[in-house]
Amino acid sequence: EAYFAAEGDFKGKKVLVTAGPTYERIDPVRFIGNFSSGKMGYAIAEEFASRGAEVTLVSGPVSLSVKSPAIRLVKVESARQMLQACEEAFPQSDISVMCAAVADYAPADVADRKIKRERDEVPVINLVKNPDIAKTLGSEKRYGQILVGFALETDHEFENAVGKMQAKNLDMIVLNSLRDSGAGFGTDTNKVTVMTANGGRTEFGLKSKQAVAADVVDSIAGLLQKQTV
Ligand code: CTP
Numbered sequence: 602e603a604y605f606a607a608e609g610d611f612k613g614k615k616v617l618v619t620a621g622p623t624y625e626r627i628d629p630v631r632f633i634g635n636f637s638s639g640k641m642g643y644a645i646a647e648e649f650a651s652r653g654a655e656v657t658l659v660s661g662p663v664s665l666s667v668k669s670p671a672i673r674l675v676k677v678e679s680a681r682q683m684l685q686a687c688e689e690a691f692p693q694s695d696i697s698v699m700c701a702a703v704a705d706y707a708p709a710d711v712a713d714r715k716i717k718r719e720r721d722e723v724p725v726i727n728l729v730k731n732p733d734i735a736k737t738l739g740s741e742k743r744y745g746q747i748l749v750g751f752a753l754e755t756d757h758e759f760e761n762a763v764g765k766m767q768a769k770n771l772d773m774i775v776l777n778s779l780r781d782s783g784a785g786f787g788t789d790t791n792k793v794t795v796m797t798a799n800g801g802r803t804e805f806g807l808k809s810k811q812a813v814a815a816d817v818v819d820s821i822a823g824l825l826q827k828q829t830v
């Protein structure tokens with residue numbers, strides 16, 4: 602059923618957003634995960650929707666809900682499932698924003714029964730690399746599509762973020778600064794620097810994730826404008 606988007610600077614645009622952590626199963630009751638709350642990705646999805654876009658939000662396990670009817674929510678658990686959902690939506694997407702905190706590794710095999718506590722032996726969990734979703738989409742990107750990533754860094758943050766932008770063929774990367782308290786996982790605020798593939802760098806102050814979402818979407822609107830000039 603078609604949803605007729607409201608007026609806004611993203612009217613008629615299709616947007617793909619990933620959000621939240623991924624859970625990588627160890628056995629039927631345990632997983633490897635991370636502390637991502639999904640708040641940043643959900644805020645970006647809502648911001649795009651409020652500005653007229655048709656949004657597909659591919660979300661790992663979080664305790665958030667979607668408010669706008671212009672957001673189609675696709676719930677996934679693992680990185681592999683997230684990649685599959687993204688591959689489906691990406692070809693039709695004008696703009697894709699990778700906010701998810703994708704687990705870099707997954708257990709090599711999932712035990713089909715609960716791993717029991719043993720007397721002496723400590724279990725060993727062998728890991729395999731997960732697919733890099735942003736990098737995969739970056740390699741499939743067509744002319745005119747915009748791909749945006751996030752980066753979480755603790756040191757050499759600008760160099761590392763630029764390196765990630767290039768390695769994944771992104772048009773823009775949003776660097777999460779962990780230097781300032783009140784920024785990052787689990788909090789309601791964030792402090793970001795937006796860097797673009799053509800060398801632009803804008804540092805924003807500490808603000809609510811809603812306000813950061815507006816800044817990020819404004820920056821993407823700026824990229825779009827440059828493309829069409
Ligand atoms: N990303 C992804 N798939 C992965 C890992 C990361 O799509 N398997 C995306 C994230 O959503 C983010 C960007 O890539 O947009 C950077 O994620 P990050 O974890 O900071 O970078 P990595 O490339 O995984 O490098 P590292 O964790 O070693 O810093």
Ligand code: CA
Nearest residue numbers: 702703704705
């Ligand atoms: Ca990572």
